[in-house]
Every structure is written in structure tokens, then in C-alpha cells.
Amino acid sequence: MLMGEYHNSIDDKSRLLLPSRLRTEVAGSTLILTRGVDKCLWLFPPEQWRRISDSIMGSSSMFKSKTRLLQRRIIAPAQECEIDKSGRISIPPTLRESAEMKLKGEAVILGIDSYMELWDIDAYADYLQESETDFMEAAEELGELLSLQ
């Protein structure tokens, strides 16, 4: 199970080290990188990616506008990437820029059960701040859910 929040920097070759705790959880060295919902990138192990892309394509017709949106935002930008011998992935410039991640900038790497998220550190701080109220609400709801158990 992927978990943990890490801060690593992107070097001037657009490479990002995946924390070893996360690396040990993924089988093989191939991952699929694509644009996420919110200003981040998503990084999937291949089987996981297949599940997501199947569920988008499965419910889909290219003649429905919402499907086309999902396809363009999530399916189309996807890139296969390899983990190199030092445990880094190289992030294609177009994807990097779509998440406001800068060369030599700090990135946040999140392990979320079966996939990972990559954020620019400032963009992530902004996101957390903007969503603070929603988070407190969600936490309250979760509290009610738990107390029913």
C-alpha cells in the first residue's frame, strides 16, 4: 500500500526521485504519468492505470462532450515513464508545466493507496489553504460516520 507525503526537488534535467518507501511498493519499473484532477500529476502502476482508463473509456462515447473532456484531460496526456537506476523518473516538460512544477523546484509526492500524486510545493500549500473549510466539513462528516459504527 502506497503511503506517505514526501518533499523532493526536481533537478535541472526535470528528474524527480521517488522516495524508496514508495518504490518498494510498486512492482516493476514502469509507471504511467498523467494530469490529475486539481493542479497535480497522477502516477499509476500499469494495472491501476488500466482500471482508470477502462472506466473512463468504458462509459464513453466520443460524441458526448463530458467524455471528450475526460479523455482530453486524463487519457490523452498520459505518458509511460521508467524508473532509472537511481530511482528517479524524468517528467516530460509539458506535463511538468501543467502542474506548475518548476525545474529545480520542490515537489510534494503523495502515496494514496494504489497511486501517487505529484504537486508543486507552493501549489499544494495553496490548495490546502483554499480547501481548509471544506476539509473541516469533510472531517466533521467523517466523525459522524465513525461514531455510528
Added chain:
Amino acid sequence: MLMGEYHNSIDDKSRLLLPSRLRTEVAGSTLILTRGVDKCLWLFPPEQWRRISDSIMGSSSMFKSKTRLLQRRIIAPAQECEIDKSGRISIPPTLRESAEMKLKGEAVILGIDSYMELWDIDAYADYLQESETDFMEAAEELGELLSLQ
């Protein structure tokens, strides 16, 4: 049952001693450390953590914004940590910083029934002060609830 309020210091290797009173209450030497709601860290025994994470992940889709919030704020930052031979846990820097806890700084450790909370001593003092009014209100409400019984 976990209880008590303790003050211990974080050493320059980011280690924190868990008071032995709390240690004797937890089975095994593995705990899950994550960001709490409010500016603190939560420390759960594994079964307790499973309850929380199951209830977040169970109702979940990565395509719902509230789920993503809970995943990012609570699930993702989680780390397994081991109690060492001297009874200390090592707090990963990213988590430590998210709760404003400093190397060589004083921490407050709270035992709360089935889990623990870790605070920076100053952040905790600020929290108590800021929430004084809310606390008085909560106490009143509890009073009304109890007198109905």
C-alpha cells in the same frame, strides 16, 4: 486505555520518546503516524488506523473532491513507525514540519482513549487559548445533555 498529558523533547535526530505509561497500553511496537485535524499529529495503533482509513477509502472515489481532500490530508501523510529499543519513535521531517514541531523542541503528547496526539508545545498553548470560548460552549452543551439523562 491511553491517557495522560506529557511533555517530552524531540532530539536532534527527530526522535521522540513515548512515555512508558502510554507504551504499556499499546500492543506491539508498530504505530501509524499521520497528520491530525488541527495543527497536530495523530498516532494510532494499527487496528484503530484501519477503522479510520477504511471508512475514508471505503466510500471513496478519486473523482470526488471531498474524498481527495480526506485522502490528501489524512491517508497520504500516514507512515508506519516502529518504537525503538529505548521506546522512541522517529518522526519523518515532512510530518514534523506540518505540525510545526522543531528539532530539539518541546512536544506535548496526549493519550486520548484509543490514540495519541503530538503537538508542538507553543502551538498547543496557542490552540488552547484560541479555542477557549468554543470550549466553554462545548462544556455548556455537554452539561445540558447530561442533565437530561
Added chain:
DNA sequence: TGTAAAGGTGGGTAAAAGTGGGAAAATATA
């Protein structure tokens, strides 16, 4: 009040993780 045991603190060391950069290969440009 002395002594043993438990609790708590600090630090050394080896291994693992992370970082930067050079050189070769691949691709693009003139």
C-alpha cells in the same frame, strides 16, 4: 539511605537513500 531496576538521553557507525554531474547516445537543427 543504599542499591537495583526501570526509564530516559545521547551519540557512534554502517548501510541506505538521495544528489549532482559527466559522458555517451539519440534527436533535432542548420
Added chain:
DNA sequence: TATATTTTCCCACTTTTACCCACCTTTACA
């Protein structure tokens, strides 16, 4: 085709982490 630029691969160095051990302090009890 020659040159420039980007990408990939690899190696060496630095930093961090995990593990262990020694010692100091407090507590319990004779």
C-alpha cells in the same frame, strides 16, 4: 552531412536513516 541540443545512462559523492550501545537519572524497595 556537420553541428547543436536534448535525453539517457552511469558513477561518485553527500546526506540521512536505522540500529545499537553506553551512560545518566529517576523510581521502587529493602
